[in-house]
Amino acid sequence: KQWYQRRVRGKTISDFQDEGALHITSVGHSLRHIAIGSDSGVVNLYNKDDIYKSNSKPLRAVMNLTTEINRTVFNSSGELLAISSKDLKHSLRLLNTNSLQCVPNWPTSNTPLAHVTSLNFSPNSGYLGVGNTKGKALLYRLTHFQSF
Numbered sequence: 001k002q003w004y005q006r007r008v009r010g011k012t013i014s015d016f017q018d019e020g021a022l023h024i025t026s027v028g029h030s031l032r033h034i035a036i037g038s039d040s041g042v043v044n045l046y047n048k049d050d051i052y053k054s055n056s057k058p059l060r061a062v063m064n065l066t067t068e069i070n071r072t073v074f075n076s077s078g079e080l081l082a083i084s085s086k087d088l089k090h091s092l093r094l095l096n097t098n099s100l101q102c103v104p105n106w107p108t109s110n111t112p113l114a115h116v117t118s119l120n121f122s123p124n125s126g127y128l129g130v131g132n133t134k135g136k137a138l139l140y141r142l143t144h145f146q147s148f
Contacts, residue, residue: 016051018044019058026069030078033059033097037069043083045097060100064093071118075125080142082128084116092116092130113138122148 018024018036021044026037034051037043043065044058067087074081078097085091090113094103107113118131126148130138 016056019056020044020061026072026083028072028074028081030074030081030097032078033074033081035072035074035081035083037072037083039068041065041067041069041085043069043072043081043095045081045095045100060095062093062095062102064102065091067091071116073119073121075121075145076123077125080121080125082119082121084119084130086115086117086133089113089115092119094128124148 020042021036021038023039024036025039028035032048034046034048035043043062045060045062046056046058050056062083065083065085067085069083070086071084072081081095081097083093083095090107090111092107092113094106096103113130113132115133116130117133120129124147125145126142128140128142130140132138
């Protein structure tokens with residue numbers, strides 16, 4: 001499905017198609033990457049420089065969630081990507097964009113996320129804020145980052 005058209009002076013000079021997505025539900029970007037979430041729960045991570053090449057392939061297809069993705073948010077350095085789905089309880093994952101691996105030990109089954117509706121990182125990535133359908137704003141300290 002076509003996702004983006006690059007236009008100069010009203011003329012389309014390139015377009016981009018996300019591999020495998022039927023319905024795109026969320027788009028996030030950093031200086032180096034673009035993340036595209038779909039209604040199937042898949043998030044494709046692309047190198048920003050590659051999306052204008054023909055037959056661009058994702059660096060990683062994140063398939064850890066199974067319901068519609070509603071948020072794809074990068075931290076300020078682009079090192080972490082947070083993805084969430086509000087349709088199922090505790091549906092939040094963090095992806096390290098350097099290793100292309102999801103953080104394996106968080107969130108746990110005891111993390112009280114409920115249905116995640118919003119999320120964002122603090123300016124220096126020391127905190128992750130998570131909003132949920134219970135009306136709570138949860139704040140988590142990311143100790144990998146020294147500054148807040």
